[in-house]
Structure formats: structure tokens, C-alpha cells
Amino acid sequence: MDSLIIDGGVRLRGSVKINGSKNAALPIMAASLLADGPSVLREVPNLSDIHHLVALLKELGAQIEHQADGSLRVEIVDSANSHARYDLVRKMRAGICVLGPLLAKRRYARVSMPGGCAIGDRPVDLHVRGLRALGADIQLDGGDIVARADKLVGAEIFLGGNFGSTVLGTANIMCAATLARGTTVIECAACEPEVSDLAHYLNAMGAKITGQGTPRVVIEGVEGLTGCPYTVAPDRIEAGTFMVAAAITNGEVHLENVRLDHLMAATDKLRSIGVLVEKANGGCTVASARRLEATVITTQPHPGFPTDLQAQFMALLTIADGNSVITEKIFPDRFLHVAELSRLGAHLHKEGATVIIEGQKRLEGAPVMASDLRASAALVLAGLVGRGTTTVNRVYHIDRGYERIEERLNALGAKIKRINQQELEG
Numbered sequence: 001m002d003s004l005i006i007d008g009g010v011r012l013r014g015s016v017k018i019n020g021s022k023n024a025a026l027p028i029m030a031a032s033l034l035a036d037g038p039s040v041l042r043e044v045p046n047l048s049d050i051h052h053l054v055a056l057l058k059e060l061g062a063q064i065e066h067q068a069d070g071s072l073r074v075e076i077v078d079s080a081n082s083h084a085r086y087d088l089v090r091k092m093r094a095g096i097c098v099l100g101p102l103l104a105k106r107r108y109a110r111v112s113m114p115g116g117c118a119i120g121d122r123p124v125d126l127h128v129r130g131l132r133a134l135g136a137d138i139q140l141d142g143g144d145i146v147a148r149a150d151k152l153v154g155a156e157i158f159l160g161g162n163f164g165s166t167v168l169g170t171a172n173i174m175c176a177a178t179l180a181r182g183t184t185v186i187e188c189a190a191c192e193p194e195v196s197d198l199a200h201y202l203n204a205m206g207a208k209i210t211g212q213g214t215p216r217v218v219i220e221g222v223e224g225l226t227g228c229p230y231t232v233a234p235d236r237i238e239a240g241t242f243m244v245a246a247a248i249t250n251g252e253v254h255l256e257n258v259r260l261d262h263l264m265a266a267t268d269k270l271r272s273i274g275v276l277v278e279k280a281n282g283g284c285t286v287a288s289a290r291r292l293e294a295t296v297i298t299t300q301p302h303p304g305f306p307t308d309l310q311a312q313f314m315a316l317l318t319i320a321d322g323n324s325v326i327t328e329k330i331f332p333d334r335f336l337h338v339a340e341l342s343r344l345g346a347h348l349h350k351e352g353a354t355v356i357i358e359g360q361k362r363l364e365g366a367p368v369m370a371s372d373l374r375a376s377a378a379l380v381l382a383g384l385v386g387r388g389t390t391t392v393n394r395v396y397h398i399d400r401g402y403e404r405i406e407e408r409l410n411a412l413g414a415k416i417k418r419i420n421q422q423e424l425e426g
């Protein structure tokens with residue numbers, strides 16, 4: 001297992017290109033199971049989560065080739081196996097997003113329940129509710145979801161749960177409905193940009209989807225879909241992470257390939273605490289030259305403040321001027337970074353799904369443990385400003401969602417070294 005050794009105290013400067021969105025690429029790759037003929041997917045990031053889904057899709061009969069320009073050519077050549085095995089899905093929860101496409105295209109799917117993870121339970125009851133509404137017979141067998149349907153039939157489906165809608169649940173139902181007979185209406189659909197990106201790919205393959213990006217999505221069933229070229233949208237969470245890196249180090253960074261319209265809540269919050277965020281040719285420039293103000297953040301479904309930036313903003317607010325409050329409304333247990341940030345000298349007080357952050361003048365470097373993907377990124381951000389050296393262990397969590405994070409931060413002036421466990425133990 002690798003670790004990152006970070007020497008704090010550098011103000012980041014320069015330019016970084018934001019990659020294609022992991023959370024858009026995953027359901028888009030899964031949706032290729034619906035298609036006849038090849039798709040060529042561009043801007044798919046080179047991440048371990050993507051590699052795991054490639055392995056799963058190959059087991060499900062996909063032929064996948066990495067092209068010279070970095071794009072992925074995906075063609076389904078064999079439909080004999082429709083079982084997404086536990087030891088692949090447990091490594092990458094988003095494997096659940098093959099369920100809807102497999103069921104719609106092959107009338108049968110066996111997909112392992114994803115199980116819990118570092119940020120809490122990951123139920124799929126809304127996925128199951130939606131597919132049953134389309135006429136699927138769904139049973140649970142040995143930890144697997146077994147779904148059957150001779151022909152899916154369009155329906156009116158409400159996808160709201162206690163924590164709002166479901167991103168991958170909306171993806172699964174939208175995919176399944178593209179080949180259903182008649183019209184499907186999803187009420188309380190997820191509005192995240194990744195869902196819209198998936199809908200754009202499905203429509204490019206011949207689907208008839210409208211309303212994507214709003215809580216009411218309408219899908220007219222069609223006879224079939226044809227693979228096509230598609231470019232995945234920029235990763236708004238990676239962009240938000242690098243924006244915080246610029247802000248927390250009082251630096252000035254230009255981000256290329258950013259859709260600021262996908263990041264309004266985070267941008268609004270950065271500006272409100274004193275960070276300069278300016279649109280600039282296909283991206284944005286983020287700069288801060290002073291101590292930042294405290295603020296209050298509550299995570300919500302899009303277009304509200306994204307839960308996937310909660311940990312990164314907590315790291316930023318640990319050195320703000322005054323007391324901040326963060327409330328997590330999507331994954332109430334998503335606070336594994338609290339104990340680790342406290343090891344770096346942050347003053348945090350957790351009360352249930354709310355954390356009070358007493359801003360400090362500085363953080364102190366220390367060894368810390370990565371946990372979930374975004375908590376790990378928060379620890380790297382804190383290490384950039386910690387006095388002395390911060391060692392972030394179990395960096396594989398970060399590699400799931402950030403490509404070559406230390407190389408790209410070092411290109412902006414950071415001082416980060418990646419070492420493996422043997423080197424660490426000497």
C-alpha cells in the first residue's frame with residue numbers, strides 16, 4: 001500500500017487540466033451494455049474504479065480496447081454471462097449500475113448487492129422499487145439481486161427516499177426504461193450533472209429522454225440502441241477539489257476543462273468566504289491571498305452543495321477565521337476525515353451529522369490514514385498547509401478517484417512524494 005509524504009507550506013500556482021468525470025463515466029460505460037455495435041468513449045479517466053468496471057464489463061461480454069488517444073472502445077460481443085459477481089462489485093459499489101442495462105437488454109441480471117462502505121450504508125431499495133415498477137420480478141438470493149423481465153413496461157415512478165433522490169438509482173431506471181414498451185416518467189429523479197451526461201449518451205445512441213437535469217425525467221421506450229462516440233463531461237468533484245487546493249494554500253491556479261455551471265453551490269461558497277473564482281477560457285481561475293471567512297454548509301442533492309466536496313471544504317475551513325458548521329444530509333456518517341483532520345491540529349466537534357469547526361491559524365503535519373475517496377483527498381489538502389510533514393497512508397483510496405494526484409499537485413508547486421509500504425518501513 002502506498003503513502004504520500006507531503007511537505008506543507010507551498011502556495012500552489014500554475015494550471016491543471018481537469019479529467020473526465022468518474023461518476024459520469026461509470027454509468028455511461030455500464031449503459032454500453034444496452035447497445036448494438038461499438039461505442040468510443042473519450043475523456044474516461046484512468047482510475048482504479050474505471051479499471052474495476054472494465055473487468056466487470058469484460059466478464060459480462062464486453063470487448064474493451066484502450067485506444068491510442070486514451071479513449072475506450074466498448075462493444076458487447078457476448079451476452080451469455082449476466083452475473084456481476086460479489087468480489088467485483090464489492091470493490092466498486094458503482095457496479096450496481098449494470099443492473100438496469102442488463103435487465104433491459106437481456107431480460108435477466110444477477111448483480112451482487114454492493115454492501116456498505118466507509119461513508120455508511122449504501123442501500124439499493126429505490127433501485128429495486130423502480131425496476132419492479134417497470135414490471136421486473138426481483139428476488140434477493142445469497143446477497144445477489146436476481147432480476148427477470150420478459151418485457152419491461154413504461155410506468156410512473158417516484159424515486160425519492162429519505163435522503164432525497166438516488167443518482168445511480170436514476171441511472172439504472174433511466175437505462176432500463178429506454179427499451180421498455182411505452183413511456184416512463186421518473187418523478188424525484190436525481191438532477192446531478194452525471195445523470196444528464198448519461199442521458200445525453202443514451203439519446204446519442206437513439207434513446208428518447210427528456211427532462212434530464214430536472215426532477216421529472218420522461219423516457220419514451222425504443223426498439224434498440226446503437227453504439228456511438230461520446231465524450232464524458234468534466235469531473236466537477238475533481239475540479240472542486242483542485243479549487244480548494246488553490247484556496248487552502250493561498251495560491252492562484254487556472255483549471256482547464258471545467259463546467260462552472262456544474263459547480264454553482266461550491267463556487268458560491270468559495271466566493272462567500274473570500275476566494276476569487278473567475279471564469280476563464282473553458283475553465284476558471286481560483287485565487288486567495290488571505291485568511292478566509294468561516295461559513296455554514298449543508299450538503300444537499302444537486303444543485304445544492306455536493307456531499308462529495310464536504311470533506312474537502314472541511315479541510316479548508318479548519319484554518320478559516322472563526323467557527324464554521326457543516327451538516328451532512330446525504331450520508332450522515334460521512335465523517336471519517338474528522339478524526340484524521342484532528343490529528344493535524346484541527347479543532348472539530350462532531351454532533352451527529354453536524355460538525356462545528358473552530359478555525360485555527362495553522363495545522364501541524366502528522367501521519368494520517370486515508371479512508372473514503374473524498375476524505376482522503378481532504379487529508380492531502382490539509383497536508384498542503386500543515387507545518388512540517390504529513391504522511392497520508394492507504395493512498396489506494398485516493399487513486400480510485402484522482403489520477404496521479406501527487407504529480408498534478410507537484411506540477412503546481414506542491415512537494416509530495418509517493419512511497420510504498422516497504423520504503424516507509426525502511
Ligand code: EPZ
Nearest residue numbers: 023094123124125126127161163165166167168308330373
Ligand atoms: C453517487 O452514489 C456517487 N457515486 C457518490 O459519489 C455520491 O456521493 C452520491 O451519488 C450522492 O451524490 C457514483 O456516482 C459512482 P445515491 P449513489 O444513491 O448513487 C440513499 C464519490 O465520492 N439511497 O444518490 O450510490 C443513500 O443511502 C461517490 O465519488 C437509498 O436510501 O448515491 C444516500 O443517503 C461517493 N436507497 C442517498 O440516498 C437507494 O436505493 C443518496 O445516495 C439508493 C440510495
